[in-house]
Amino acid sequence: MLVVASVAVTVPLTLLGVPSAALFAALLVGIALALTSLAPSGVPRKAGIAAQGVLGVYIGTMVHRDALDALGSNWGIVVGLALATLGLSLAAGALLGLHRDVTPLTGALALVAGGASGLVAIARELGGDDRVVAVVQYLRVALITASMPIVVTLVYHAEKTGQTRVPVESTTLPWYLRVGMLVVIVLVGATVGRLIRLPGAGLLGPMAITIALELTGTSFGLAVPLALVQIGYAVIGWQAGVAFTRESVRSIGRALPAALALIVFLNVACAGLGVLLARFTGISPLEGYLSTSPGGIYAVLATAVETGSNVTFIVAAQVVRVLLMLFAAPLMARGFVKYAYRRASTSPSKEPIRVAD
DSSP states (O other), X not given: OHHHHHHHHHHHHHHTTOTTHHHHHHHHHHHHHHHTTOSOSOOOHHHHHHHHHHHHHHHHTTOOHHHXXXXXXXXXXXXXHHHHHHHHHHHHHHHHTTSTTSOHHHHHHHHOSSOXXXXXXXXXXXXXXXXXXXXXXXXXXXXXXXXXXXXXXXXXXXXXXXXXXXXXXXXXXXXXHHHHHHHHHHHHHHHHHHHTTOTTHHHHHHHHHHHHHHHTTOSTTOOOOHHHHHHHHHHHHHHHHTTOOHHHHHHHHHHHHHHHHHHHHHHHHHHHXXXXXXXXXXXXXXXXXXXXXXXXXXXHHHHHXXXXXXXXXXXXXXXXXXXXXXHXXXXXXXXXXXXXXXXXXXXXXXOOOOOOO
């Protein structure tokens, strides 16, 4: 029932152009079945790790050396503004964590501006509430994606030109070799990541290997089959969805107004960073806005193509942001948990501090 209903909801959402449609559909169906006591008790852990690995490889294949070379001498300012975006995300997350229904760690993970599906996949492993992270992250992506055409038209007065083409990576491997290579990367990446105690090893281990292969030109045109990407999205959505209860829905509902306000703040603040990027690099204000948008990377790419913007520069800046967020979030979470338990161990009452539900 879970699978059939998720497929039935994914198809129309995909036709409507909803980003990560399979994840959103699986989340909605999982919540609906959980609230009616019809959902499975949970998603097998190995399935979750496999989904993380597929997603890690998929994100890693977005890193192309020629696109990153487009940054040229602007690497410093792009990385600096990505770090500023991370700082703004953590500040917004800390404010969300003041809400009585959201822990500070969960708030931080929920508002990290990049890699929404990846963060949802590893939120529980990091000690956060993946239900809150899933809802707020998807709200962030949906709001930014929906507002982008309005902002581009009314603020930047951009017109569609369609003169720029998206750079396409050629695939030289047959499908069965791609799948075999994917399996090896996921197994090796997750295993090595776990051995070296890398937080979020199931996602970050395969992602790191894939990025290394892409940058060294030894990926042989590796591409993850779309069907596997959709299945990975669905597993991640189910993982969070089936864990919902009526009380958790009420709790998240109470926190949504605050989350919505902070998402708007984050979007406006990152638009300001886009102004700085345009001033220091000589790109147009529209390209600066698209380069620093805190989410909706596919909508950013489509808008860049339609307006004739510098696609390679924008894609490179967005990839730097997403990778920074995904690698920094687990390290931030580990530091936060250590700090929380240190406070708990030195507290006179010796009562543990709640890190996650």
